Amino acid sequence: MTPGRTKGMGPYLLILPAVLLLGIFLVLPYLNIVLMSFRVPGQGTPYGVGFTAGNYVKFFTDSFYILQVVNTLWIGLLTTAICLVVGFPVAWQLARADMKFRGLAYGLVLSPLLVGIVIRSYGWTILLGNNGLINRTLLNIGLIERPLPLMYNALGIVIALVHVFLPFMILPIMAAIQGVDPSLHAAARSLGASKTTAFRRIILPLSLPGIQAGCILVFVLSLSAYVTPSLIGGLRVKTMAVTVVDALIDTFQWPFGSALALCLSVTGAIAVVIFARLTRMKWKAS
Numbered sequence: 284m285t286p287g288r289t290k291g292m293g294p295y296l297l298i299l300p301a302v303l304l305l306g307i308f309l310v311l312p313y314l315n316i317v318l319m320s321f322r323v324p325g326q327g328t329p330y331g332v333g334f335t336a337g338n339y340v341k342f343f344t345d346s347f348y349i350l351q352v353v354n355t356l357w358i359g360l361l362t363t364a365i366c367l368v369v370g371f372p373v374a375w376q377l378a379r380a381d382m383k384f385r386g387l388a389y390g391l392v393l394s395p396l397l398v399g400i401v402i403r404s405y406g407w408t409i410l411l412g413n414n415g416l417i418n419r420t421l422l423n424i425g426l427i428e429r430p431l432p433l434m435y436n437a438l439g440i441v442i443a444l445v446h447v448f449l450p451f452m453i454l455p456i457m458a459a460i461q462g463v464d465p466s467l468h469a470a471a472r473s474l475g476a477s478k479t480t481a482f483r484r485i486i487l488p489l490s491l492p493g494i495q496a497g498c499i500l501v502f503v504l505s506l507s508a509y510v511t512p513s514l515i516g517g518l519r520v521k522t523m524a525v526t527v528v529d530a531l532i533d534t535f536q537w538p539f540g541s542a543l544a545l546c547l548s549v550t551g552a553i554a555v556v557i558f559a560r561l562t563r564m565k566w567k568a569s
Contacts, residue, residue: 320541329537338542348526348543352550355523358437358512359505359551362444363452366501367494369445370452374493375486377453378460392450400447404514407443408434411515435519443511448504452497459493460486495562499555506551523547 320338323331342348377388395403410416411433418430433439463486471481509524516522521529523543530540 316541316545319537320545322538324536324538327535329535338539339546341539342542342546348523348546351521351523351526352547354437354520355506355547356550356554358440358444358522359502361437361441362448362505363498363502365441365445366449366452367498370449370497371456371494374453374456375460377457379465392453395446396450400510401514403447404443404511407439407446407511407515411439411442434515435517437516437520439515440512440520440522443515444505444508447508447511448501451500451504455496455500456490456493459490459496463489491562495559498558498562502558503551503555506547 319330321334321336323333323335324338325331373392377385377392380388408415412418413430413434415433417433418427421427422430433442467485467489468481471485472478476484506522507524508522509528512520512522513525513528516525524547527540527543527547530536530543
């Protein structure tokens, strides 16, 4: 091989390790899942002999699974919206905070990530249960006569998911706001714009990349969350992630579980693409 040809292949050789890693640990597992989703269900075994599209037919013809997808999307959207509303002011304060207090603020935002998600979810069961801290306090001070239904429903799942994924919303928005020159806001105010107008016309459009990244992160993580919905929702509220794990582990239906997982992934990907396109159009328009 000539030196010139070797030099021309240099960039490809540099990316070869990354391509191999992605191929082995991302592409091959996904191909295996796709292949498994078309296998025939087994009798006492993970899968049988041959291939079929019956797993997808079962999913699309059973309203139970369709409603689960809708419920999972609704929980993901609600969690993302609450994280955005709560996280944006926090991100703004962090981005504009004095350097002296910024380190402490970072620590407070990131501190939930230092605790395992299982422990955090169990902590919420102690807080939200019928005999939990919140209900017991409200009963003792006479504000309620019976415990509030804070667990084993979508409300409890959303509350816990917001706590778990809020840092993933705050950090991208904070990074985007830090890239906005503060003099732009001051210039808008000096030209007569109100605080609301300056925020809507200057800060919000320039922070859209961070908002987009944070919303996509939280939404995707909420769709795939398993521990928190299974502990907080119990048997009354089942998301698609919980159903997929049940199909794979409890009932040993690997082909059907793989089909459910792929349907959830495709649905989430479609939602993310639609959101990304809408926000990109809004960003260009502004």
